[in-house]
Amino acid sequence: MDVKTRIERALDAAVAQCETADAPPGLAGALRYAVFPGGQRIRPRLTLAVAMACGDDRPAVTDAAAAAIEILHCASLVHDDLPTFDDAATRRGKPSLHRAFSEPLAVLTGDAMIVLAFETLARVGVEAGDRLVPLLLTLGRSTGMPYGICAGQAWEGEQKIDLSAYQQAKTGSLFAGATAAGAVAAGYDPVPWRLLGERLGEAYQCADDICDVAADxxxxxxxxxQDEVHHRPSAARELGIDGAKKRLEKLVKSAIDAVPDCPGRDQLRKAILAQASGFLPQHVKERAA
Amino acid sequence: MDVKTRIERALDAAVAQCETADAPPGLAGALRYAVFPGGQRIRPRLTLAVAMACGDDRPAVTDAAAAAIEILHCASLVHDDLPTFDDAATRRGKPSLHRAFSEPLAVLTGDAMIVLAFETLARVGVEAGDRLVPLLLTLGRSTGMPYGICAGQAWEGEQKIDLSAYQQAKTGSLFAGATAAGAVAAGYDPVPWRLLGERLGEAYQCADDICDVAADxxxxxxxxxQDEVHHRPSAARELGIDGAKKRLEKLVKSAIDAVPDCPGRDQLRKAILAQASGFLPQHVKERAA
Known part of the structure; x- marks a missing residue:
């Protein structure tokens, strides 16, 4: 099974758990809307790539970890788009969830998805054995307080921003969670795998900053x-598009260098390079050149 | 240690994990504000009472389960009070969280608390051993989709309400989670313990409906x-205050009857009766008499 199919199936299996006949239909529909169709699925691809490089000896655990990471990412998009944050009208080429459904349903969808992510891990908990606890802690650290994406979003409202803590929490944490979860799912120590995720997260953030200035x-x-509107730090505004593009290249290289020793190291490096080359869409690459 | 102290300490230990020196201070403060000072702590008291009736052989696991349940309850209050739902100005005798801090922080606080609840269980995961998975699933079922408090809140926005699913999800689910978690934490099968929680949840909802009509x-x-404003079903409006009071008594009796066999059964029944007698504050008891 190719990686894309594997991720979509794992996500579908997780979301389907919420779609019983006696579930409130609005929230069930909103939850599926938040997850499908996806974006690039960068984070679960990373989880799978790392797990496969480490042997992927319990594929059901890997799938659950990848799905949990992506569900948490989608939940963060739903809440970040709310009127009280970015008030975004569109997401992934369709109306943002609160516009398509309602604001109350958008709040509840995000909440239910956070729960679903942890449930998805719990459902493979017996098979995961002693990998379950580090997987749960990896997920928690990536999303909650004090270092996860909730903390990252909260930094934006602070008068005095700890810039490094902000950037690390806002994007780096879930990327680090994605690589760490892939390692744990395959029975490896997650600690050395965090750096790879952190650097990729920084690279992705840099690409995202460029898109915010230069994309269609x-x-x-x-x-x-949006970065200008919301007064957010932006590599593209600080360094210019060309400068930010150079920084992006440098960050991707440093990420490749950070891949720890593992059986599938060479292939993983290639996979990461291929994935990172998609961080900027073609039309932005051309415009930024 | 008395039950109250035990609960407050467990909650403090959980919340303190979010309060590192490099945490965003606004969100850290909001999170503590959401948990302390508490209300009656009915749900964690239930978890502790059930665990103690079942031997409470792993008290750290019981404490984590009780704290996780209460943190999820507090999270639901923060999100339910948001302008897009009840727009409540006060909660537990002080300004609601979004009034005291901000709406973005209220969304993030609820999100971070859901994550924190699962992390709190994960942190005792090794000691919990094979009790961890059923504890996680109990928490998930009580809070997410399709049967948890998120689902309950979502039913309120549906055109066609499945009334029994709504009431069960809105209040019953977290009470059932509280009793089930207490049983699991002490190594007992959670299934027979759910009925006790469901009936107590129904009783509590009935008391809450009476308060919404008759309390100061x-x-x-x-x-x-608020029930009238938000067109929510209400026992007090359907049956009148005296009728609802009779129904409350009946529900508490049926809860007592539902206590499964366990070493501390008699004492548990007494504890539940004492707790349920506090569902209505004294001034409402007098007014409703």
Whole structure:
């Protein structure tokens, strides 16, 4: 089974658990809307790539970890798009969830998805054995307080921003969670795998900053110019598009260098390079050149 | 250690994990504000009472389960009070979280608390051993989709409400989670313990409906008359205050009857009766008499 199919099946299996006949239909529909169709699925691809490089000896655990990471990412998008944050009208080329459904349903969808992510791990908990606890802690660290994406979003509202803590929490944490979870799912120590995720997260954030300045909103399916509107730090505004593009290249190289020793190291490096080359859509690469 | 101290210490230990020096201070403060000072702590008291009746052989696991249940309850209050739901100005006798901090912080606080609840269980995961998976699944079922409090809240926005599913999910689910978690934490099968929680949840909801009609908002620390404003089903409006009071008594009796066999059964029944007698504050008991 190819990676894409594997991820979509794992996500579908997780979401389907919420779709019983006696579930409230609005929330069930909103939950599926938040997960499908996806974006690039960068984070679960990373989880799978790392697990496969480490032997992937319990594929059901890997699948659950990848699905949990992506569900948490999708939950963060739903809440970040709310009127009280970015008030985004579109996401992934369709109306944002609160526009398509309602604001109350958007809050509840995000909440239910956070629960679903942990449930998805728990459902393979027996098979995961002693990998379950580090998987849960990896997920928690990546999303909650004090270092996860909730903390990252909260830094944006602070008067005095700890910039490194902000950037690490806002994007780096879930990327580090994705690589760490892949390692744990395959029975490896997650600690050395975090650096790879952190650097890739930084690279992705840099690419995202470039897109926010240089992309066509129709082509990327979400509004641009948001960093300026929300006074967020931006590599593209600080360094210019060309400078940010150079920084992106450097970050991807340093990520490749950070791949720890493992049976499938060479192939993993190639996979990461291929994935990172998609961080910038073609039309932005051309425009930024 | 008395039950109250035990619960407050377990909650403090969980919340303290979010309060590192490099955490965003606003969110850290909001999280503590959401948990302390508490209300009656009915749900974690139930978890502890059930675990103690079942031997409480792993007290750290019991404490984590009780804290996780209460943290999820507090998270639901923070999100339910948001402008897009009840827009409540007060909660537990002080400004609601979004009024005291901000709406973005209220969304993030609820999110971070859901994560924290699962992390709290994961942190005792090694000691919990094979009790960890059923504890996680109990928490998930009580809070997410399709049967948890998220589902309950979502039913309120449906055109066609499945009334029994709504009431069960809205209040019963977290009470059933509280009793089931207490049983699991002590190594017992959770299934027979759910009925006790469901009936107590129904009793509590009935008491809450009476308060919404008959309580002094200053004394209960939150606004009243909300069921009518939000067109929510209410036992007090359907049966009148005296009728609802009779129904409450009946529900508490049926809960007592539902206590499964266990070493501390008699004492548990007494504890539940004492706790349920506090569902209605004294001034409402007098007014409703």
């Amino acid at each position: 909103p129709e082509k990327i399916g979400k509004p641009v110019g | 908002p200053e004394k209960i620390g939150k606004p009243v008359g």
